[in-house]
Amino acid sequence: MSFRKVPSWPARRRVWLSLLAVALLAACGGPFPQSTLIPKGDFAQMVDEVFMTTVKWAVLVFVLVEGALLYAIFRFRAKPGDKQPEQTHGNTTIEVIWTVIPAAILAFIAVPTVRTIFRTDEMPAGAMEIEVIGHQWWWEFRYPEQKVVTANEMHVPAGKTVLVKIRTADVLHSFWVPQFGAKRDAFPGKYTHFWFKTDSLGSFTGQCAEFCGTQHGRMGSLVVVQTPQDFDQWVATQQVGSPLVNNGVVAVVAPADSAAPPTAPADSVMIKGQQEFMAGGCIGCHAMAGTPTAGVLAFVGPNLSHVGSRQRLAAGMLVNTPENLALWLRDPQKVKAGSLMKLPHQLTEEQISVLVAYLRAHQ
Amino acid sequence: MATSVLEHAPARDHEASGLWSWITTVDHKRIGILYGATAFLFLLLGGLEALLIRWQLAKPENTFLSPETYNQLFTMHGTTMIFLGVMPLSAMFFNYFIPLHIGARDVAFPRLNAFSYWVFLLGGLFLNSSFLVGAAPDAGWFGYANLTSKQYSPGMNVDFWVIGLQILGIASLAAAVNFFVTIINLRAPGMKLMRMPMFVWMSLVTQMLLLLAFPVITVALIFLMTDRVFGTHFYVPAYGGDPTLWQHLFWIFGHPEVYILILPAFGIVSEILPVFSRKPLFGYAAMVFSGSFIAFLGFGVWSHHMFATGMGPVADSVFSVLTMLIAIPTGVKIFNWLGTIWGGSIQFKTPMLFALGFLFQFIIGGLSGVMHASPPADLQQTDTYFVVAHFHYVLFGGSIFALIAGAYYWFPKMFGTLLSERIGKVHFWLAFIGMNLTFFPMHFVGLHGMPRRVYTYPAGLGFELMNQIETVGAMILGFSFLVFIYNIWISMRGRAEHPAPADPWNGATLEWSIPSPPQAFNFAEIPTVSARDELWHQKQQRGGTLPEPQRVSGAGIHMPNPSYWPLVTAVGVLVFFLGFMMVGWPLNVAGGLLTALGAFSWAFEPAG
């Protein structure tokens, strides 16, 4: 049957071309560093396999069914002088076939689905646990085994299974690092979990995925995958002043010939900074090594003992540079409106530069 | 003794006119128009909210909207579109056409019908009045606990939301009782259930869903209200409450709700495709059973909205399989629609264009739904723009397109003139292109890692281009609505010069057998039905067309009297609920008394 020319052909061509353009453009515009389509790790691989199964079937069904629709639209369009079409009311055989075939296709999706559900639920033994606690609007990470407490930036060793146990300190959140394959909602009073093992080194971003209030959109996380040696080094640094190690109290070895009291910080940046940190009210919300809050765990704001070494500030909003740190301290509400960081009073530029130096010294 | 509004009607009857006649009307056709006009305005408001959202998201780290404003806008966009847009637009068609389809003069309870409308109007106005005090709801249309608790949402925003939805729920429940009884009880002689138009069947199933789903969200909202107003701890973890309870209760309502949104659209499309293919609906019985099965199963899948909550592998698997099961009857419907147009003689009038657009888009939305049904895959998709793409394809590409199709199809019957075909085709192409341009890229940007409900996104994640395309698409979509409004305006302006016949489309159902617009009493004589697609049957028996129906005096036909008690009772309901937000128990009492006054007066006035 040949297609006859129809007046609406230019319109149809326009539609096809624009849809094609959309598809192409949507696939372009990369790179996509936070994409779920680039699985990194075993859990993500399993998830991706099931996903690809659904995609294949969906594309097949799409092509067949939409194809039939478009064919029908062209083939059976009204022509002048058309007689009344045959008044078919149904066809039991065809109806049975098109009930059974979709059921079969669904079975092809359901079986790998259920299998993967159970496989992703069992956890390989000997996993390293990390507790993830959602706060409005930042992430706290506690490593029970390594006794590390940090914020927004999670370091993990490559090649080792990590079990992420998630809960919230306030409202519901959801911890999601797309390239590791899952998100799990954070609830109060109970843990959800997922696990992953990856061999890909690098930094991978994530975002909160459960609406949690004003700054839900800027509650980013970062997972840094390191070699086991680098990871151990990171742990060692993080342990100094950690609330889980000796309540945050760092035993300072006094120099043999020193007349200074053993607990005094060694240099003026630290001395002046700590004074400012305490006078400025920061210790009201932040645990900081060397201060009375060093050992505090459940706090409104992140533990800042090693803030200088983090790649980003304010849960991924700002790159960690002296300028950005100053920007944040100058007016946190301007940077992240509604954030719970409300300074008791505006800081002077002098105070800001002291604090910036102090914070950056905490690597 | 019969009284009639039209006793002394001349050849063209004069219906009562003027504002008071609209305020006291109990005529299902007028109430339908009221629903339609009100809902359309709310739809435009929701669309404006969407355009603002899209403008904000066109660039990364945009500062066009503050996060607080953005969160209010996306919450109100969802709430408005669902409760004040799609549902009442469906109600417009339930109201106007169910009685006509079944050969009745009105619904079973005309004053209850008016009451439903007034409660809806007052509820919608109340909800949107929150903008006037800068405290529009801002916790999402799904209002998850414990963000909605007093502790984390201390302002009035969530209170507006809770109370607004309670008020709207009453409107929906009253209407559902009304239409359910109407369809079951007021069918013309010979109108057996399996002869009813598919629109009536889908509407019947929808009413049953409303009746069973709304009480559940009512309870969920009651708990949230007592938490916020009286200090209970239903959802407050510190005292043993569980936020998951909200999720379960909400989604036990929420999933049937999406079928409430789509089934009327299924019904409309099932009316239009046969007429414009000139052959009957393929597989009528299968369509009835699949629609019913979808609704029934729809109560068993609610936790597929909770796959990321760690329910455990057994619960995940059960809900996954049940969700996939729904794809089977849904597929049956799609194939039956294809079977309807297959072998037909397809006329591409505007109603048909939108109905075909529905089909094209609903298939896409259904397929992304099947993809969500797999929990491991859904762990990546849930709470991302992939889901936003899915539900906009089924809700906009599906429901809204079907409702627009219905508008073009039934406009001549309701207003006595056809909408312009020329402008209609422009409308269609703009809408189709705008719709796909806006929502198709969302599949990709979601898979590439963009979460939902975010007021902005960082640069460098690759989201920019797709968001720009989506914003352009949204602007085109917005413009298409202007074209639609223009079409309505210009057609209404010229309606005296271009009256529509009773049956402009060669329809199969009873509404096309009476004048356009119908007289107050609908049918001069209640018809006797002997077949499905009764009008085609009649035309076939007469060897072609039917004569143009004449307007008659209507003397001797008794119609229900107008009444203002439904409005009074509705105001009482509003005042009662207001008491939970301001002033306190005196307002509850005053509202209760006013409601009682209205209800008693209504009960004791002569119904006529």
Add this chain to the structure above:
Amino acid sequence: MAHADAHALHPPTSTGIESRKLAIWTFIGSECLFFASLISTYLVYKGKSLVGPLPHEVSQCMLHGKMQQCEPMFEIPLVTFGTAVLLFSSFFVVMALNGAQTGNRKKLLTWLSLTVLGGLFFAAMQIYEFTHFYHKGLGYTTNLFSQTFYTLTGFHGSHVTLGAIWLGTLLIQAFRGKLTPDKAVNLEIAALYWHFVDVVWIVIFPVVYLMR
């Protein structure tokens, strides 16, 4: 031309059932889900209260400003009696309906009065019970038990009260001679609602009061 008689109280319906009766059945169906949600929540939170008072056991609770030993709340005999009265009132309304349908004014007035009294007695019993619990340390927001209990039984009680008012209105109509046999369906509809309220209590009573 077809006429619809203005005084026909029972225009022909497709099912033969009067529309208002069908409506009340439909409404009752919807209300089943309402109470099912409340009862399910009660069951979900059963035994999960962090503090007392508790329904069946002795517990620690805050009373008169200090934490102390608190009695179990429920007084089963009283509630059992109220339950019996409510159940009997369902029987009474059946008798009243029969009186209305047969035009037996005395029967109608007697039994309908008893029905209304039964309903009011039940409501009064609940008010007494709630007040008593409050004085024993169970406020509305005290714990999970209190909030689920008061919300569930409070809504049931308000349904009883509204039903009693409805039946009371019909009683007044009956006294004025306006509840004639052709109007009996008005009482029948109210009676259906009354039976429903009863059935809900038949579920609530064992689930809340008897089950431990």
